[in-house]
Amino acid sequence: MSKELPRVDLHIHSIFSDGESTVADIARMVKVKKLDMAGLADHYSSGPGGERGRMGSNRLKRYLSEVQAASLLKGVEVDIYEDGDLSLDPSEKPLFDYVIAGVHKMAGIAFWGDPTPIPDPKGFVENMRVVIIEAMESKVIDVIAHLTWLPEDIRGMASSLITEDWVDSVVRTAASLGVAIEINGSWTVPDEQVVKKCLKEGVKLSMGSDAHRASDVGNIKYPLTLLSRLGAGLDDLYLPRKLQG
Numbered sequence: 001m002s003k004e005l006p007r008v009d010l011h012i013h014s015i016f017s018d019g020e021s022t023v024a025d026i027a028r029m030v031k032v033k034k035l036d037m038a039g040l041a042d043h044y045s046s047g048p049g050g051e052r053g054r055m056g057s058n059r060l061k062r063y064l065s066e067v068q069a070a071s072l073l074k075g076v077e078v079d080i081y082e083d084g085d086l087s088l089d090p091s092e093k094p095l096f097d098y099v100i101a102g103v104h105k106m107a108g109i110a111f112w113g114d115p116t117p118i119p120d121p122k123g124f125v126e127n128m129r130v131v132i133i134e135a136m137e138s139k140v141i142d143v144i145a146h147l148t149w150l151p152e153d154i155r156g157m158a159s160s161l162i163t164e165d166w167v168d169s170v171v172r173t174a175a176s177l178g179v180a181i182e183i184n185g186s187w188t189v190p191d192e193q194v195v196k197k198c199l200k201e202g203v204k205l206s207m208g209s210d211a212h213r214a215s216d217v218g219n220i221k222y223p224l225t226l227l228s229r230l231g232a233g234l235d236d237l238y239l240p241r242k243l244q245g
């Protein structure tokens, strides 16, 4: 049996993007939940700001200083666009302790709260695979968030749409480029088969709650349970810095 895994939450949103809680409230909850490591990962889009639910560069300095003052890690979550580009200017990467990237919208369809019908589910999911691989090849990102989460219309078909080949190519690319894959506590993705493959190929796994309010900080039951069941150890985890103590 592996030793007990540390409690890590690297995916937390604050009022700097679309979260409801302040950095100070989040920091308090990190202590209450006795997390071993925690980081903010607010949505970010390089540029002047004003994009809905995204922090712009006008607020970046303030974000970084508040997160640092709260002794939390300075992460960020960037968008993978449908051409494979990222919402982060590569020159800004060194400002952060780690960069998470996820697909949130494709072909004008949002991955949350948007029931728009998708006429070609196979093509949609194939395009997702391509852009996720392109994003990893940018060398700008450390972690892929909520890898197999799909828009509402095709979410129920995930197990048939996300084929073994799809998973193989993404996981092998992650392995060769040293990109980690997140296990998301809110959306409970990816599933056991994907995580098993990551462990087999030596891809590090990142734990994140994707909390949008302080009360959800440290909601990592899904990743902890799954990793423990699969016998994962400390070496299998993505950690942006060494654990203290």
Ligand SMILES: [Zn+2]
Residues within 6 Å of the ligand: 077, 102, 104, 145, 146
């Ligand atoms: Zn996300």
Ligand SMILES: [Zn+2]
Residues within 6 Å of the ligand: 011, 013, 077, 210
């Ligand atoms: Zn998020």
